[in-house]
Structures are given as C-alpha cells and as structure tokens.
Amino acid sequence: MKEERYTFEELCGMFDGRLPDELRTHKLNDDLRTSLAQALTKMPKRIVEWASGTLIFISSTDKPAFCISRKLKPFKGIIFLSDCLRGCSEKKQAFIIAHEIAHFKLNHKCGISDKLTKEEIHKQQNEANELAGKWLGYDFEESGKRKEGISHE
Ligand SMILES: [Zn+2]
Numbered sequence: 001m002k003e004e005r006y007t008f009e010e011l012c013g014m015f016d017g018r019l020p021d022e023l024r025t026h027k028l029n030d031d032l033r034t035s036l037a038q039a040l041t042k043m044p045k046r047i048v049e050w051a052s053g054t055l056i057f058i059s060s061t062d063k064p065a066f067c068i069s070r071k072l073k074p075f076k077g078i079i080f081l082s083d084c085l086r087g088c089s090e091k092k093q094a095f096i097i098a099h100e101i102a103h104f105k106l107n108h109k110c111g112i113s114d115k116l117t118k119e120e121i122h123k124q125q126n127e128a129n130e131l132a133g134k135w136l137g138y139d140f141e142e143s144g145k146r147k148e149g150i151s152h153e
Helices: 021-026 030-041 045-054 083-087 090-105 118-136
Strands: 055-060 065-072 075-082
Touching: 021 055, 030 075, 030 083, 030 090, 045 055, 045 075, 045 090, 065 090, 075 083, 075 090, 083 090, 090 118
Parallel strands: 055 075
Antiparallel strands: 065 075
C-alpha cells in the first residue's frame, strides 16, 4: 500500500523559520534545504508531520549527516546535514536523511552522548536502515552499496 506523500512545493519552507535563536546561524543553505525537501517527498506524510514537530535540521561541516538528541522544547533532537551530502545521488541522500529521522522515531540512544558498545551501535544502525527502507520503499543495504564510502551516523 502506497502512503500519501507531500509534494516538493509543499515541503519547501515547511522546516523554515522554526529554529531556536541560538541555532539561527546554522540555518541550512538553499542547496541543503532543497535536498531535505526532495528527501521528504519520498517519505510518508505521517512521518514528515511527526518530524516537523519533533526535529530540527541544521547545517554542519562534518559528515554528510548525523544526529544528536537534545531537548530544545518542543523539539527532541537535531539532525545535521552538510554539503558533502550533495555528492550522493538523490536516492542515497533521501536514504541518509530517512535513516537519521528513523533513529529518533525508534527512540534510539545517541551515539555521541550516550556510551554505547559497538554491538549496540551496529544494532541501532541496522534498525534505522530497516525503517528508512520501509518508508522509502528501497534499501541501500541490499543493493550492496553500504561501503560506498559515505559515512553517516
Ligand atoms: Zn545511524
């Protein structure tokens, strides 16, 4: 059963203007905002709605994407996106973003601030990949592209 999706136009701007003051300087640039909106067109509406009330997306200069749990009321966490994400195919970009959202949907522990064993991290990564694949209808693990050289957490 195919779930409803938002259009690109509907998604442009959906995540704008809601950054807490302290994060204003880390606003996503236009390219990354486009990548985010494109990625979200591939995800079920109910997940996008949930994410829009729960998560903040800001820019970083580090890995293509990673996330941290931080309570910034009413938000639950922050997903960082960097320009190197743009080096991936559109499908892969969407998968990476969906994977980060999945970590929050699954109430995962934060790989950065919580002390996790390698096994726990691995388990969380697999769970996030699985859920991202379910939302998007495709999976980057199965197509053997896991070691594509794109690291994300
Ligand atoms: Zn992950």
